[in-house]
Amino acid sequence: MEVFAFFAGIAFAYRLSIYPLLLIAFILLFDNRPRYIVFSILGLMLALFHDYHNLPIHMPQSGISQHAVVVGSIASIPKTSHDNTQFLFELRE
Numbered sequence: 595m596e597v598f599a600f601f602a603g604i605a606f607a608y609r610l611s612i613y614p615l616l617l618i619a620f621i622l623l624f625d626n627r628p629r630y631i632v633f634s635i636l637g638l639m640l641a642l643f644h645d646y647h648n649l650p651i652h653m654p655q656s657g658i659s660q661h662a663v664v665v666g667s668i669a670s671i672p673k674t675s676h677d678n679t680q681f682l683f684e685l686r687e
Contacts, residue, residue: 595621599630603637607645 599621606614618634669684 595625595630596633599633600637603634603639604641606634607638607641 599618602614602617602621605611605617614634618630621630664683664685665687666683666685668681670682672679672681
């Protein structure tokens with residue numbers, strides 16, 4: 595049961611859904627021990643720690659360059675659907 599509580603803490607951090615909280619409540623309904631709450635908080639803390647260390651800290655604050663020049667040619671036959679067109683582009687520079 596501790597594994598499910600730990601997973602519920604991680605799932606809550608990543609999904610921000612009510613379902614992991616319902617899982618914790620369901621676990622506590624059958625066995626009301628504080629260690630399940632502790633394990634879910636540990637899972638939540640681990641997920642938040644992981645998110646913090648994977649933040650794009652070294653990325654520039656400005657957005658992506660809006661003015662880029664790309665030189666190349668279309669390398670495949672375009673595939674067209676009702677909402678987009680896809681093709682391979684071969685870069686020269």
